[in-house]
Amino acid sequence: MLEMRGITKRFPGVVANEGVDFTVRSGRVHTLLGENGAGKSTLMKILFGLYRPDEGSVHLEGTEVEIRSPADAISRGIGMIHQHFMLVPTLTVAENVALGLGGAWGSSDLRPIRQRLVEVSERYGLEVDPDAFIWQLAVGERQRVEILKALFRNARILVLDEPTAVLTPPEVTDLFTTLRQLRDDGRGLVFISHKLHEVMEISDEITVLRDGRIVGNTVPESSSRESLAQMMVGRPVLFTRTVQHHDPGEDRLVVRDLVVQGDRGNLAVDKVSLSVRAGEILGVAGVSGNGQRELAEAIFGLRPVESGGIDIDGVPAGSLAPKAVRSKGMAYVPEERMRDGVIGEFTVAENLVLVDHGSPPYTRWGFLRFGAIKRQCTKLVQRYSVKTPMLETLTRSLSGGNIQKVVIAREFSCGAEVLVVSQPTRGIDVGAAEYVHEQLLGQRAAGAAILLISEDLDEVLQMSDRVAVIFRGQIMDQLPRSEATAMRVGRLMMGLKAE
Amino acid sequence: MVTTENPDTSGAPSLKALWYGPLVGLVVPVLAVVAALAVGAVLLLALGASPLTGYAALIDGAVGDWNAVADTAIKSMPMLLVGVGICIAFRTGVINIGGEGQIILGAIFATLVALAVPDLPSVFLIPLVLLAGAVGGAIWGAIPGALKAYAGVSEILSTIMMNIVAAQILSFLLQDLLIEEGAIKIQQTRRLSHNADLPLLPGGTRLHLGFLVALLVAVIAYLLIYKTSLGFRLRAVGHSPDASRYAGMQVKRSVVQALALSGACAGVAGAVMVFGSISHRLIGEGGATAFTQGAGFNGIVVALFGGLHPLYTVPASFLFGGMLIGGIELQRELQVPAALIVALNGVVVVFVVSSLRLKTKLQRWSEDAVLRRGRK
Structure with missing residues (x-):
């Protein structure tokens, strides 16, 4: 459903992306893996209209498009869950979701929103109280609100930037359940992470970036944590550290x-x-x-x-x-x-x-x-x-x-x-x-x-x-x-x- | 970014950065002055005067002959001393607007010493009055410093307030306690001990020892800031009080130290202005600014102009002193209103201060460019 072809983006002195091809398919979780500074964020910012590529093109459902701004991206059905949540703490969940919807939703009547919110959250297991204030919510719940916001804007493609970085393991399990449901629903998901066991668990396909270039496309079945890490870093990485047991002192x-x-x-x-x-x-x-x-x-x-x-x-x-x-x-x-x-x-x-x-x-x-x-x-x-x-x-x-x-x-x-x-x-x-x-x-x-x-x-x-x-x-x-x-x-x- | 190799210490590209930075630091202020003079030329033209004649007169008045040079140097001296103090404070992240008050307290302390031990031989008395000036200024700087460090009072406000307090103290002392005895009540002390007179430098001009003292203080301040562990701490606190505290430094003490040192420099200026003056008196007539000649404020501009570096502040003070001295000649030559000179100086200040932003930007940019080349 989405294809980025030959994306190159240069910043003064740095090539952030060089000839990157990236495809998001309906009903698939495509993981973008790479170290900090490998060019993951740049690529996603291009997708979300925050940067323009120097070379290359973005195709949506087969036609070339030019994404000029985040608003443009949203209207084309691209949603982004940022690492740092974009929520107003002093407003309720429903109010946050209503913010920026515009049109009929822009009216002060929150009831239809509340109702749809309950429906959507039940459907995807995104349990959250629509009347709770954001500041009252735990981090995991806030993330659910972000996802709901994107779904409310009919996001067909969801980009999740390091969504698990702030979550506890049980919350990660919940998130993955939701992600699988969204995938089975026919949406295309982009999952950005550097936690390899999570990547192995949730991905359908994996693209590894290093120094702005694609160094590998693979699927979890034919890769291991070690092989992914080696691709990411460019050399073998030690995982299982044998911590010598010794008796501590005083x-x-x-x-x-x-x-x-x-x-x-x-x-x-x-x-x-x-x-x-x-x-x-x-x-x-x-x-x-x-x-x-x-x-x-x-x-x-x-x-x-x-x-x-x-x-x-x-x-x-x-x-x-x-x-x-x-x-x-x-x-x-x-x-x-x-x-x-x-x-x-x-x-x-x-x-x-x-x-x-x-x-x-x-x-x-x-x-x-x-x-x-x-x-x-x-x-x-x-x-x-x-x-x-x-x-x-x-x-x-x-x-x-x-x-x-x-x-x-x-x-x-x-x-x-x-x-x-x-x-x-x-x-x-x-x-x-x-x-x-x-x-x-x-x-x-x-x-x-x-x-x-x-x-x-x-x-x-x-x-x-x-x-x-x-x-x-x-x-x-x-x-x-x-x-x-x-x-x-x-x-x-x-x-x-x-x- | 993963590496196990040794650090790449090839110096070639980075050497460029080392001279490029100061070069920008030199060129940008000069451009700022040129731009300011261009605006001044427009002002002159608007008044129907020839900018060419005007600026020729300005240069002639500032550096036309040795006497002019000496006048410029004498005018620059207190501004340089205050400016050097501003550098120390600024490097520590505190802003000292209290130069005026610190000059006055320095002058009062120095005067009191000269009145107390007038018969001491010059070799002892001159260093002593200069030291007394430094102590007076340091105390006047340390008070806002302590207020900031331990009570959270903005040093910008408190130093300004301290200026007013100092002016009142000066006025009070000269009303009564220190006033010269005689029939006419003029707000000034009697002629102070000849032993404390700052000797004239050879060359037949009015230039006196204070000039060398100012240069010396600038060099000492430079060494202090960049070559001592005290200066290291001051700079650390100036850049990041948080990281300094985490590293075990006593941030509050550093703030007090910085303002005390800053005040000390201004205090020396006060002493120099008393004992290097023609009258050799502490004069309160005409208000405090008449005595300080605004050096406490002009020193800030001079320091900014000098990139807040004590050594660059030397030429900066000369330039500014030259503008002030030469401006008098310009006014005389063209018969333009005195306000024009004030305006011209104002324009210079605006351009210089706004050029600072440009300068940091350029330096950062060049640094990054060199760094990137170094990485490849």
Whole structure:
């Protein structure tokens, strides 16, 4: 039903798409697979009328069309579910669906909409209360509203941009049920993801993009996670990491009944107790916004502790400033790496010494010693495989994966033995993520106590010795690795206690 | 983006970026001035005067002979000192509009020292009064700094307020406590100790030691910002208070330090303006701006013109000083209203400030272009 032929799109200095052919067929789920920056988004933005292709053409039901704008795309039956939802939080579900419908729907009478909404949602298993306000809904429910919006506009072709990134495993299962129904209904679906097991599960055909070009067209039956990853990255990728079992040592970081306020004075962390031992990774799983950030910041002295305690090596550290916490041998990889992890306008070298710049050998008599800094940074850049043209390159011009390597290099090389690591691989490419994981395991083997906070459940399950699940600021349960299955942890992430 | 190889440190394309950036930084402000002069030419034509004669007079007045050059330098001096302070504050992400007040406090502190120990030999007294000026300015800068850091008060508002407070203090002191004893009550101190006079530089002009002091302060500020760990922290805080805090820096302290240092530079200007003046008095007659000659505000323009870099601020202050001094000659030559000179300076300011955006854009663009070439 839709065909994109020979699409080429160039940006100053970069070819985002080069001669890409992409077809969406009725009743099929076509997966677009690729790393960040491979050109998936560009291709879909062309489809949705946000960009114009430099070369190539788009054909809809056999006739060449020119899609000028998102409105144009919608009127031609193309719907897009963005990664970041486009909903008005203060309006109800029905109102959000009615927004922008225009025509007869534009009248203030919401009753016909409500009625159709109920019909459509029952038909596709998209259960949602039409009168609920968006802000009251969970992430999974909001996504359903987005899909309903597209269906209301008679979308024949649905593009879903990383729809599972924000969902828990049970929610993913629900989503896939809906997607299958939509497919069987004769709609054409484009599924964008880099989670390979999901891709294997839902796809009818798979197109792999790398550096703007198609490197493979395949079907799940004749491919494996390994073969897909190799196509995506361009070299073999290690999946099943054999995590050496070894007995952890003593408690290094202990959190007792910690209570912390959020930015709006809400109760963000509610009586959390955790302990991390030397040589151990404690994973904290949870859906975004359940108190993970506040927990990490409180541990690191960046956020005041309301009550409860934090001990590092048995010494209370709950009221220390970040500098003092660091001097106790703690390091922190923050989740917002561009905002909190590095200074974009600083050079790679400056960011590598951001913490230690004031102490010998980098400073003498108050003056920076550029020779010593350069020597150390050259070493770090090599050891941590940071790909940068020069040490003097501004950090903001590096890719996300390389920026994360800069942060990791700095935090892991300062001799810290208690590490708080938040979302270490969010938004970075598979190769860099793999590298970050290796480094984490290396630190674990060297005896570091690591608190790994991540919204990526696969990551938590793969890396951790023990898994704690956080929901609305509370630790729902803590499980040893052997008992932490995706489904069990997923239920806990949704606040469902084990029965 | 996946790599295990060593970093590509081939310098060839990146070297280009290293000189291209400063080149843009130099060319764009000059273009801005040329554009401003072009607009000024239109203004002159509208008044029926010849722009050519006018600008010839302006250049003649600014740099026509050594005396003119010296006058320009003397005019530039306080603007340079304040401007250098602006650079320090700006690099830390704080905006210091309190140059006027800091100049005044610097002048008061320096005057008090000269009155307290007038008999100290020059070798000690001159550094001492300059230091006193720095301390006075630093205190006047640190107060808004602390208000911002610990109470969240906008430094833009508080520094402006502090200007007014400083002007009132000056006026108060000269009404009574420091006023020269005599029959006529003029708001000025007596002639201050000869030992504190800033000596004239050789060459037979009015140019005095303050000029070298200003240059020295600019160089020190440059070293401080770019070569010390203190400067590293200030710049880090200026770019990203969040990342700095996460890295263990004391952001609040840095804000206070930056405004104190910024104020110190302006305070030195205050001292220089007292002891380098012809009268060698602290004069309050005609209001505070008469004493500061608006250097506290002009210094901001000069710093922006100099790309907020202490060393580039040196030529920038000269250019602006030359405009002010040469403008007097232009006005005399063409018999145009004095308001025209004010307008002309205003036009320059508008062009310079708006050119900053263009400059950053160009620099970013060139940087990216070089970077892309480097990646291939």
